[in-house]
Amino acid sequence: MKSTDNNMQTISPGNTTNLRRLGWSSFFQDQFTIEDTTSCFARVVGMRRNFFLVSQGEEESIVTVCGSLLKDPEMCYPAVGDWVILRDSSIVAVLVRQNALVRKEAGTKKRKHHEIPGHEQVIATNLDKALIVCGLDRDFNLRRIERYLTLVYNCGVKPEIILTKADLHQDPGVYADEVEAIAFGAKVHLVSAQDDVAINRLRTDLASGVTAALIGSSGAGKSTLINRIYGENIQTTGAVSENLGKGKHTTTNRDLIVLPTGGMLIDNPGIREVALAAGDANSVSAFPDIEEMARSCKYLDCTHAHEPGCQVLKAVSKGELSDDRLKSYQKIRDELRYISDREVKSAARVERERWKGVAQKIKTINKKKYHR
Structure with missing residues (x-):
């Protein structure tokens, strides 16, 4: 095995033991038939302003996007969760995605009809499920949950709903029943600060190789949820404003976090506006x-x-x-x-x-x- 300048091993399509820990499957394997010893495969685990964090299952490395990829309008720009081909510490191609969680860029709903429509924003890719996080405080809104479900279903992803801050109510099960009445088969999890049963269940569901994305409003408790599932305080958390009932954007980057169980969570900044994108006409409906x-x-x-x-x-x-x-x-x-x-x-x-x-x-x- 050769090594690139950033200490990443060059691999062949047949040597994928470490990659399977990150969700590599036959879907990606079948996209290649010829061994290329000058390139290697990796998964995007983080995005920053001018570079990406990628992993082959062990250490993370910093890479950039090659100029030819940026200039080709038919090529996909990398997103967190993507599998990519690396050459000389640069992303030269993005593998075909199994799915992508996509929404319109924030603010597009307020534009007038005659204005140019907003670009689509890729939240995460190659997911096994999307976890919709909603706090049982001022954040709780059935109509908003319906929009989240539509967003997820339109992208061909399986949704689950996590209701946080259940300890704020004497009978949080009432809220869970309301959500189940509109979720039609999607799992609904009640999470409270004192009860670890739901957290342990989520840990079990996030088995090795399983990738899930967390989406929800700022202050819904996504970062706290990640810390509890992980078992350590790895994400910064913030208080919710008592006057406005809104949380601050404590998460400002998109990152794929590998859990001790082997599962993966893609954290996302809070979504203020659930702006829908055109979806799959054959997708499951939220209604x-x-x-x-x-x-x-x-x-x-x-x-x-x-x-x-x-x-x-x-x-x-x-x-x-x-x-x-x-x-x-x-x-x-x-x-x-x-x-x-x-x-x-x-x-x-x-x-x-x-x-x-x-x-x-x-x-x-x-x-x-x-x-x-």
Whole structure:
């Protein structure tokens, strides 16, 4: 075995013992058929402003991105969780991803329709699961959790929900029941400062080679959760403002942390705005209850807003479905449709079609008035 200048071993695709500890699998192995003794494979475990931290299963090394990768618009820019090819201490290629947790850049929801849509931001890649962390304080919001679930499902990743600060309530199980009612099969974990049962369960689930990403608001308790799962204080934690109910960004970088159990957690800065990105049309929905009801609606293109024979509205009137959940579904559905349209149409065309529809509705209303 040769060594590169940064003391990393040059490997062949067949020598992957250390890499398997970081989640290397046949999915990545099958991307190579020819042994290349001038290059080596590694996983991105950290991102900084001008460089990356990578690992082959033992020591971490600092590398940069080669100029040709930056200039090629068809090549993926590395993200935490990526498997990459290294040559001379530089990343020369990013392996095809199994999945990627992606959202629109913060602030894009507030832009007007005619403005350029925000770029997609890759949060983490090659995940086995995404852990949605929500504190049982002012951070708790079912509608926000629905957006997180949509974000995760759209990226083809399995979600789990962790409710922290359960010790703030005498009966935190009530909150867990509310979340389970909208999560439909996703695991829900209640975590409190005094109880280690849930922490031990999470440790067991994060077995060797398993990669999970933590996402949630600032102050939700992600850093504290990592410290408890790891068993040591390896992440900085901060207090939540009593006046605003918001936490500070104690985590400012994205890092892949290898746990003593062999599992991996990708920590992320707090997310203020869950801005959705265009997802997989065949992905699992965060609203399976509403979509199941919609199959029995009178019209195939029912918007569940005013149409006769709408089974979804019927369920709301009977109290079987909350109006808040329906509004959340409609808002997310419309947002995803708009994002999808922006992928294939110019902003001007989308806007013209929107106003054409408005004009047609006004014309129809005027005709009804005239015939009266």
